[in-house]
Amino acid sequence: MxxxxxxxxxxxxxxxxxxxxxxxxxxxxxxxxxxxxxxxxxxxxxxxxxxxxxxxxxxxxxxxxxxxxxxxxxxxxxxxxxxxxxxxxxxxxxxxxxxxxxxxxxxxxxxxxxxxxxxxxxxxRGEPPPAKVTVHLLGFPVSLTRALKVSPDPVFPPDHIAVPGESALLDLYREICASWRSLADTRFKLVGLVPSVSAALLAALLLRRPEDTSNPVAGLIITVLGLLVTIGVALYDQRNSQLHDELISRGRRIEHELGVRVGQFLGRPRAQGLIKHDVALMAIYGVTIVCWATALITILLRF
Known part of the structure; x- marks a missing residue:
C-alpha cells in the first residue's frame, strides 16, 4: 500500500x-x-x-x-x-x-x-460561513462579525509549485500555532504576575509604620525600579501583541489556502466594543503604572 x-x-x-x-x-x-x-x-x-x-x-x-x-x-x-x-x-x-x-x-x-x-x-466545497455569529455575554445574546478577511500577502511566491499533500504548508501552520500558543501563554503569565508582585511591593513600601527607620533611599530606588520595569514589561507585551496579531493573520492565510471555511483563525468572531485583549491589557498595565507613579510621588514628598 x-x-x-x-x-x-x-x-x-x-x-x-x-x-x-x-x-x-x-x-x-x-x-x-x-x-x-x-x-x-x-x-x-x-x-x-x-x-x-x-x-x-x-x-x-x-x-x-x-x-x-x-x-x-x-x-x-x-x-x-x-x-x-x-x-x-x-x-x-x-x-x-x-x-x-x-x-x-x-x-x-x-x-x-x-x-x-x-x-x-x-x-x-459548500456555502461560505455566515458573516455573523451570535454569542452570549453575561446571559445576553450578542451578534459578532466573523473575521473572514485574509492577509493579502501569499504564503508562497506565485511561481511556487505545490508540494503533494501540502506538507510544507501544514508544517508552517503547526509552527505558527505553536508560536501563537507561546505568546498567549507568556501574556497570561505576565498579566497575572506583574500586578500581583507590584501590589505586594507597593503595600510593603506604603504601609510602613511611622516608627520604621528603614532607609528611605532604598524605598525610592525600589519604586523607580518597579515603575521602569512595569513600563518595560508593558512595552514588551505590546510588541508581543503585534506578533500575536501577525501570527493570526498568517494562520488565517494558510487556512484560506488550505480551503478551510471556519478554522482556528479564519472566521473567529470579531471583538466588540471594549471587550478586547488590548483594552484589558491597557487597563491592567495602566493601573499598575499609575500606582507605581503615585508611590514614587508619595515617597518623594516624605523626604
Missing amino acids: EELRVLNEQLVAAECRQTIDGLPWEEFLDRVLADDFVLRRSAADRPDEDKATFLQNVRSEEKPLQRSLVGNAAIWEADTVGVVTCTIRVPGRDSDFRNVRVFTRATPGSSAWACVYWQVTATP
Whole structure:
C-alpha cells in the first residue's frame, strides 16, 4: 500500500509538470500510465481521454501548475489490482475534485504498477460561513462579525509549485500555532504576575509604620525600579501583541489556502466594543503604572 500511496502523490506532482525522482514528468507518466489508460471526468461536456490526449492536456500551457492533495488517500490492494481515492484542490476553483485511480500489475508482489483508469468528479466545497455569529455575554445574546478577511500577502511566491499533500504548508501552520500558543501563554503569565508582585511591593513600601527607620533611599530606588520595569514589561507585551496579531493573520492565510471555511483563525468572531485583549491589557498595565507613579510621588514628598 505504501507503493500505491507514493505513486499517487507522484502522479499529482507529474500532473503539475514536476520532475519525479530525476525523470521528466512526460517520461514518468508514459511509464506509469497503461497503454489502454482512460481518464473520465464528471463534466458531461468532457469526453473520455486516452493516454495520448491526457498527456497533451497536461502539456497545455493553460493547465494550472498548482494543485494539492486534501486529506489522506484511501487505498485498497488485492493481488494484482489496487485502487486509490483522494481529493485534489486547485487554487481558484470553487470545487474540489474527487479522484479514483485504478492500478494493475502483472503479478502479486510486483512493484510495477500501471494506472489503467482515472476518474475525476467535481465536489462543491459548500456555502461560505455566515458573516455573523451570535454569542452570549453575561446571559445576553450578542451578534459578532466573523473575521473572514485574509492577509493579502501569499504564503508562497506565485511561481511556487505545490508540494503533494501540502506538507510544507501544514508544517508552517503547526509552527505558527505553536508560536501563537507561546505568546498567549507568556501574556497570561505576565498579566497575572506583574500586578500581583507590584501590589505586594507597593503595600510593603506604603504601609510602613511611622516608627520604621528603614532607609528611605532604598524605598525610592525600589519604586523607580518597579515603575521602569512595569513600563518595560508593558512595552514588551505590546510588541508581543503585534506578533500575536501577525501570527493570526498568517494562520488565517494558510487556512484560506488550505480551503478551510471556519478554522482556528479564519472566521473567529470579531471583538466588540471594549471587550478586547488590548483594552484589558491597557487597563491592567495602566493601573499598575499609575500606582507605581503615585508611590514614587508619595515617597518623594516624605523626604
